[in-house]
Amino acid sequence: MRSGGHCALCHRYLLESEITFAFEKLGELAHIVAQTNSELAPRGLSELSDEDRNLAENLMLACGHCHTDIDKRLQAERLDVHWLLMVKQRHEQRIRQATALAANERTVLLRLVGHIRGASTDIGALEAVAAVNMLAERRPELSLDPNRAGAEIDLRSLPGEGNPIDSGYYETACQRISQIISERLKPAVERAEVPHLSIFGLARLPLLVFFGSRLDDTVSTEIFQRHRATESWTWDDTQDDVTFHHRVHAEGEVGATEATLVVNASGTVSLGAIPVDVKDLPTFIIEPIGAAPNRDTIRTRSARDSFHAAVSDLLGYIEAHHKSVKRLHLFAAAPVSAAIILGRSVGWGFHPSLVVYDAVDDRYRFALEVKAP
Ligand SMILES: [Zn+2]
Secondary structure (H helix, E strand, C coil): CCCCCECCCCCCECCECCCCCCECCCCEEEECCCCCCCCCCCCCCCCCCHHHHCCHHHEEEECHHHHHHHHCHHHHHHCCHHHHHHHHHHHHHHHHHHCCCCHHHEEEEEEEECEECCEECCCCHHHHHHHHHHHCCCEEECCCCCCCCCCCEECCCCCCCCCHHHHCHHHHHHHHHHHHHHHHHHHHHHCCCCCCEEEEEECCHHHHHHHHHHCCCCCCEEEECCECCCCECCCCCCCCCCCEEEEEEECCCCCCCEEEEEEECCCCCCHHHCCHHHCCCCEEEEEECCCCCCCCCCCCHHHHHHHHHHHHHHHHHHHHHCCCCCEEEEEEECCHHHHHHHHHHHCCCCCCEEEEEEEECCEEEEEEEECCC
């Protein structure tokens, strides 16, 4: 098995006839130190016990040709025990490396777990692993979590969730998110241990946006969410596709430094509920084309990616037509994946910062501002 079905000497494949191409076991177990302690046996004189002579450590998988070759009397003197052991070890090491998982087949799981409207939520590690496995694209790893269990960024112990704005909950939760990302994720990325990230989140929307803004831009990422229709974390790419676009609701004043972004991805934000002081700003809307948004509008990865593309298009539009906008006020009815995508897209570089509002008792209140870190 360690030799992977190849002759350790000439590397010929030993599980198929080279004549008929039929399955055939052509490998032979060649003794390095001969089976019998005799001057007449190839490399036979040794202190190795009879038992040890038949262990895998003293055997190498070889084709019949190579087996005969190394056991010829004169060859056995030229190709000694030391040389054969070296060849055997090198071959077995190569097979081990060649059959190991490549970096691009691994994904590291990162979960953000908080409260949603008073209810403590949970994403079990095994649930997250199962969702990644269902896609059958990458092999999940829990390496960022030293305990290999439980939540990786756990906000459930933080006080004040019931009244997040007045209690300073958002401030402490953002600190916790930043801390764990800089202590665990960032060093692992720098050590090149994170070829790919799988993100799971359950928390209030402003925290998901903030979380997205703190994720490393250089690591490719798959975002998961729990789907209402099935209560499952698995993306069902067989569902009908939804396409998102942005539209300009109001161009506002030329040279405005602030603007408003309304996201209707899992429901429809009532424009009447938006605070008066941001009402007359340039206003942009992101919404699905040709359908009213509902809780399962983003059901497939292509719908999710279409949302991402609509956000990028809008940022391009703002860059081209509203260059002076430095702050974007966000009012969103959006599922987890869309909230994280908003954070990943907007809080960076030359893009405007994102002022995130939370819906509390049917009105929107300022929750937090996402700026480039
Ligand atoms: Zn061979």
